[in-house]
Amino acid sequence: MKSSIDTLIVEPSEIVRTGLQTILDEDGTFRLLSPLYDAVILEERVKTLQPDLLIVNPTLMMPPALLQMASVQQAKPNIAIAALVYQYVEPELLQRFKAIVDIRERRSQIVAVLKEEVKRVKEMEDENYELSDREREVLVLVAQGLSSKEIADRLNISIHTVNSHRKNITRKTDIKSVAGLAVYATLHNMV
Amino acid sequence: MFTKKTRFADMFSANNNLVLLMPRLGIGLGVGNLTVDEVSVRHGVSSDFVLMVCNIYTFRDYVPTQEELAGMDMTMLVPYLRASHTYYVKERMPHLERHLTGVLQNTDKRYAEAMMLFFKQYRQEMCDHFEYEEKDVYPLLQQCGRMKMANPQNREHRGASVRLAESHEGMVDKISDLLQILYKYMPSHADTEEMNELIFGLLQLSSDFERHAAIEEHVLLPYLNLAKRVGK
Numbered sequence: 429m430k431s432s433i434d435t436l437i438v439e440p441s442e443i444v445r446t447g448l449q450t451i452l453d454e455d456g457t458f459r460l461l462s463p464l465y466d467a468v469i470l471e472e473r474v475k476t477l478q479p480d481l482l483i484v485n486p487t488l489m490m491p492p493a494l495l496q497m498a499s500v501q502q503a504k505p506n507i508a509i510a511a512l513v514y515q516y517v518e519p520e521l522l523q524r525f526k527a528i529v530d531i532r533e534r535r536s537q538i539v540a541v542l543k544e545e546v547k548r549v550k551e552m553e554d555e556n557y558e559l560s561d562r563e564r565e566v567l568v569l570v571a572q573g574l575s576s577k578e579i580a581d582r583l584n585i586s587i588h589t590v591n592s593h594r595k596n597i598t599r600k601t602d603i604k605s606v607a608g609l610a611v612y613a614t615l616h617n618m619v
Numbered sequence: 620m621f622t623k624k625t626r627f628a629d630m631f632s633a634n635n636n637l638v639l640l641m642p643r644l645g646i647g648l649g650v651g652n653l654t655v656d657e658v659s660v661r662h663g664v665s666s667d668f669v670l671m672v673c674n675i676y677t678f679r680d681y682v683p684t685q686e687e688l689a690g691m692d693m694t695m696l697v698p699y700l701r702a703s704h705t706y707y708v709k710e711r712m713p714h715l716e717r718h719l720t721g722v723l724q725n726t727d728k729r730y731a732e733a734m735m736l737f738f739k740q741y742r743q744e745m746c747d748h749f750e751y752e753e754k755d756v757y758p759l760l761q762q763c764g765r766m767k768m769a770n771p772q773n774r775e776h777r778g779a780s781v782r783l784a785e786s787h788e789g790m791v792d793k794i795s796d797l798l799q800i801l802y803k804y805m806p807s808h809a810d811t812e813e814m815n816e817l818i819f820g821l822l823q824l825s826s827d828f829e830r831h832a833a834i835e836e837h838v839l840l841p842y843l844n845l846a847k848r849v850g851k
Contacts, residue, residue: 602803605789607737608796614733615804 433546436479437463438470438488439512444531448483448512451535457543467496475503481546482509483529486517493521506553508546557600564618566593570606571613620674620681623656623666630655634677639827643702644669644695665692672699675837676830682837689845696839697757703831704749707824712742715820721813726806734800741793748786752835755779759843780840787832794825 435458439445445463452458461477464470467488474482482500490496501507511517511525514532522528527545529538559567562583569579576594580587598604603612613619621630627650630637641648646662646669655673659666668691674681683691719738723731756779798821801814 602799603796604792605796607740608793608800611733611737611796611800612804615730615800 431457432459433457433481433543434459434461434477434479435481435483435542436461436473436477437512438465438467438482438484439463440465440485440488444485444512444514447531448529448538451538452542454535455539457539470496471499471503474500474507478504480508481542482507483512483542484509485512485515486521486525487515489521493518494524497524506549506556508542508549510542510545559597559600563593563597563600566590567597567609568613568618570594570597571610571619573606573610620678621655621670623654623670625655627653627655627658630673630677634673636823636827637673637676639706639823640672640676643699643706644672665695667691668693668695668699671838672834675833683841685841685845688838688842693760693842696842697760700757700831700835700839701753703827704753707828707831708742708746708749711820711824711827712745715817715824716742718813718817718820722801722805722809722817724810724813725808730806734805737793737797741790741797744793745790748790751786752783756783756835756839760839760846780836783832783840784836787829787836791825791829791832794821794828797821798825 435452437445437448437460439448449460449463452460458481461479464473467484467490470484470490486493497509500509508527509525510527510529511522512529512531513522514530526548527541529541533541565583566579569582574582576587576590580590583590597609601609601612603609610619621633638648644662645664646658650658653661655670656666659669667687671683671687671691675683716738719734723734726734759779798818801818801821
């Protein structure tokens with residue numbers, strides 16, 4: 429798993445934005461993507477940048493805000509979303525956020541809340557047993573008897589990535605051997 | 620842990636899988652109230668050895684010490700391991716194949732072929748593994764007993780220990796894979812009785828084989844080391 433957290437901040441106030449960026453920068457774990465000042469092109473940006481973490485001022489969300497949250501999640505499944513709060517936010521909207529960063533909090537608390545949310549989402553992702561499209565692709569090639577190196581060449585990805593897919597395939601299917609995965613692929617009409 | 624004074628039948632009550640080991644140790648049932656020591660003497664086998672095998676099969680954390688191994692009569696070790704191989708190949712695998720065939724009877728032909736191929740490849744892998752052990756590993760023990768080793772850092776032996784452990788792990792993994800496939804991915808209209816026989820047969824094979832591997836890794840290989848040191 430990569431160690432840095434790709435972070436997209438959506439906040440119009442330069443003071444608030446810069447303050448938050450400074451706190452996150454000092455921590456060293458967060459990789460700050462260029463921020464947005466409003467949420468007009470939010471889904472599009474999320475889709476392109478695929479951030480791990482979105483910190484958004486909820487008052488900017490395009491109405492209906494809940495719908496926009498859903499489409500953000502569609503643009504990047506398993507994205508951690510935190511609300512950046514210093515104004516009044518509709519309680520109904522606010523309660524949809526699992527993580528809330530109140531700008532009056534201490535910096536250590538802000539960092540902790542964000543990391544906790546990323547961790548929670550990651551764990552949820554781990555509980556997802558559905559194979560992704562890429563994993564299915566790798567599985568078929570494994571079942572056909574290709575080595576990780578051959579699969580990497582075929583799919584134009586690094587061998588490290590192939591091995592990480594293979595690890596996830598085994599975790600999700602509970603099948604370790606190549607022969608067993610070949611049976612799995614047949615039973616699922618993948619080969 | 621069992622001791623030489625434990626009543627033999629009490630071991631069966633504690634771990635009923637031990638019943639399956641008796642033919643491989645040359646011991647019949649009908650042990651009455653006799654102790655481990657008494658039964659072993661009666662059958663002309665080393666009670667230390669019988670006890671060690673039963674303890675390894677029952678207490679997973681138990682690993683015999685170097686001292687225990689050094690003082691033990693190991694004449695039964697290789698015959699015992701060979702008898703286990705025969706049991707797996709000649710008794711368990713045909714039994715499992717029969718029930719797998721039963722399970723696959725009403726299954727889509729492609730699925731059935733894939734499952735059967737997996738099973739047959741597994742059986743072949745098992746046979747190859749046993750053949751390697753019987754041809755290349757077990758004779759090392761006899762050599763050690765007979766003569767001084769020319770090279771105590773014998774590479775053949777070190778290579779054997781790594782290869783053995785990896786191969787054992789791979790074989791246990793495959794049984795687990797087959798079980799997962801049966802639990803999760805096989806269409807559910809298979810004959811229940813056949814399915815249960817197959818699943819419990821696989822579980823039994825898996826735990827038996829895993830302990831068999833423990834005896835090779837915790838007894839055979841360390842004993843080979845010891846024998847070489849003494850021979851040196």
